[in-house]
Amino acid sequence: MAVDRARVERLTRELLEAIGEDPDRPGLRQTPTRMGDLYSEFFSGVGEDAAAPLAHTISVTRGPAPDTLPSGAVLLRDIRFRSVCEHHLLPFAGHAHIAYLPGEQVVGLGALVKVVEILAARPQVQERLGEQIADTIAENLDTRGVLVVLDASHGCVTMRGGRQPEASTLTIAARGEYADAVARTELIALIGASTSTGTANR
Secondary structure (H helix, E strand, O other): OOOOHHHHHHHHHHHHHHOOOOOOOOOOOOHHHHHHHHHHHHOOOOOOOOOHHHOOOEEOOOOOOOOOOOOOOEEEEEEEEEEEEOOOOOEEEEEEEEEEEEOOEEOOHHHHHHHHHHHHOOEEOHHHHHHHHHHHHHHHOOEEEEEEEEEEEEHHHHOOOOOOOOOOEEEEEEEEHHHOOOOOHHHHHHHHHHHHHHHHOO
């Protein structure tokens, strides 16, 4: 279901009036149109099938490279994402790290990125987002285990309330073999190394 841009524009005018502003003054005249564009982008994942990117799989043993079966996990780190918190409609953004233990069928790495993008482009909370990513991969891909780690900064923490600009939130969702904390220790260490390197390079 596409975002109703015209309705967003009308409601933006009402919101500006509700806070005591004049939506027709020069600085705000284009704001309703800009908000229509913004919401169409931010909420493009509403109603979209997050499993669709996983439909095209590659056979490991009968595919183009049968000698490349991974003996361990496939880990894709530092996927940048942004979403909108459903509590205050403020943005939160950060990095997603996804690992899975492949079976006979694998997907291109870009498909995992697309899953994150679709599920993030909805009103969300970080905890649910991680669980939805893990469920989508576990239920639609031939895998023995899935691990999803999200590390994000939230506008509702950095800009309002306690106003903690350096605070970030870390969540973990695990399925299959990675539901065992010991089994995911190595991956958590690898993700932690990526996070600390990124912090050092800021």
